[in-house]
Amino acid sequence: MPDIKFFFAPGACSLAPHILLHEAGLSYEPLQINYAGVEVQFPADYKALNPKMRVPVIVVDGEVITELPAVSTIISQLAPGHNFFGKTPLETVRAYEWMNYLSGTVHNAGFGHLIRPWRWTTDEDPKAHQRIKERAKESVEEAFAYIEGRLQGVYAVGEELTAVDAFLYPLYRWAKQDGMNVSAYPKYTALVEALEKRKSVQTVLAKEGLKSVSSL
Ligand SMILES: N[C@@H](CCC(=O)N[C@@H](CS)C(=O)NCC(=O)O)C(=O)O
Missing domain, CATH: 3.40.30.10 (Glutaredoxin)
Structure with a gap:
């Protein structure tokens, strides 16, 4: 081991x-x-x-x-x-396509600006930070609309859970915590609900001291 x-x-x-x-x-x-x-x-x-x-x-x-x-x-x-990166070569390609998008665009560009706007400007005026947050929130909403359009079945790639689903989970939590209307994304919501039924997710939530999405 x-x-x-x-x-x-x-x-x-x-x-x-x-x-x-x-x-x-x-x-x-x-x-x-x-x-x-x-x-x-x-x-x-x-x-x-x-x-x-x-x-x-x-x-x-x-x-x-x-x-x-x-x-x-x-x-x-x-x-x-x-098969956390898919079962077939094409599923693996799709998994990395998702991971790159979630990491670069949704996480770092979107939530990075939404959660810590002061890192992206030398302007210390809270109003400048608020403007960055507002634009970042729009970007995250655009990304969530794209994600919603890409989801087909229960999971993002193939028929089983992959690393993509696991990554989609914290992003959804942050959006809900930020007050975004996540119910506007029913397929993404269904994916998150399916994840929270899994023992792995329940165990990790308990270990990290976190509530389920419905209680946020
Ligand atoms: N590109 C990195 C980003 C990781 C990242 O931003 N992690 C956050 C938590 S979600 C963090 O450690 N933030 C601490 C900080 O920004 O000071 C990755 O994909 O692992």
């Missing part, structure tokens, strides 16, 4: 690989990092582990892996029977 250490912050994007670890039934050492408001309270020595100062980080037999799509990929490789 590989030695796995997993760094996460409750409710952060690290929720996605956390779900995959439980779906896979892999043993790992959980290393929780807490928040002060929206700021993640990284320990002093974290910079040596991940100079980008972000979660998730997974360390597999001493190899440090950062970036959610890469972290999800190593978990998939450690649990090949679960």
